[in-house]
Amino acid sequence: MNELSLHILDICQNSIKADASLITIIIEEDIINDFYKIIIGDNGHGMSQKTLSEVSDPFFTTRSTRKVGLGVSLFKMAAEMCNGSFSVDSIVNKGTVVTALFEHGHIDRAPLGDIGETIMILILNEKDIDIYYEHIYNNKKYVFDTREIRKVLGDIPFTEYSVILWIKDNIVNGIKNLQKEETK
Amino acid sequence: MKSLDDLKKIRDGAQKKVVMRGKHDGIRILVGMATCGISAGARPVMNLFVEKIAERDLNTVTVTPVGCIGECAIEPIVEILQGEERTTYCRVNEEVAERIFNEHIIGGKVVSDNVIGKFRL
Structure with missing residues (x-):
């Protein structure tokens, strides 16, 4: 996968499958200390210690349609390739947190890519989940929260596609502004 | 920058629509979104x-x-569900997706170049 946002989409699918009602995506970029950190948390049904020990094994999967499960292992590989680290913490019936750390300036670190598209697709998922997204760029911050959007929308669903496109644009512009202000 | 006011406008516009979008009515497009x-x-x-x-x-x-x-091996897979009809498309890129939208969703004609199977549910 050539974008970090594709990994995020992939990892969040696991949260959805774990019946999470809230997914928290936090990205912290620090140019000065040269790190790029992605933390994905959910309140899904979590994993046992045994499952947790197997989760980044590419030959571990919960599904029956095939014998490999590459999502977590690919994300782990991407982080470790960039002098980073990767960890998964989980508590049964509480939730799971996936943390991936990258060297910001590492040549192999993929760009974030279209995170707006990623969040849009997560929102359009069949299960009704809330997404909290926080992007920190040095000391500036952009926050997006579907719970806030729901307050404005009332009974208009997210499947109103003009709404979903507004969300995508809002996120893309929000992040663009973070970086723009920085270069002044 | 799209503001919250724009969102409110969209909301008010949507409220005026009489037709409510039912989740399982009409045409459903399913896009395979695993790893x-x-x-x-x-x-x-x-x-x-x-x-x-x-x-x-x-x-x-x-x-x-x-x-x-x-x-x-044949992802991206897109399925179109319409009533009891189910059409499965494989190796769908943006170009094929546009054809599916124009020819199948709008035109009602299956794009046979990328179809892997068509059967009754």
């Missing part, structure tokens, strides 16, 4: 469907990300 689908390019395909539906303001078409059906 295999994502790495094969399913995300921009799904995005294209969303943009096309919004552009034409179609009330009876929905697009939903789904998991893996086990044919990872």
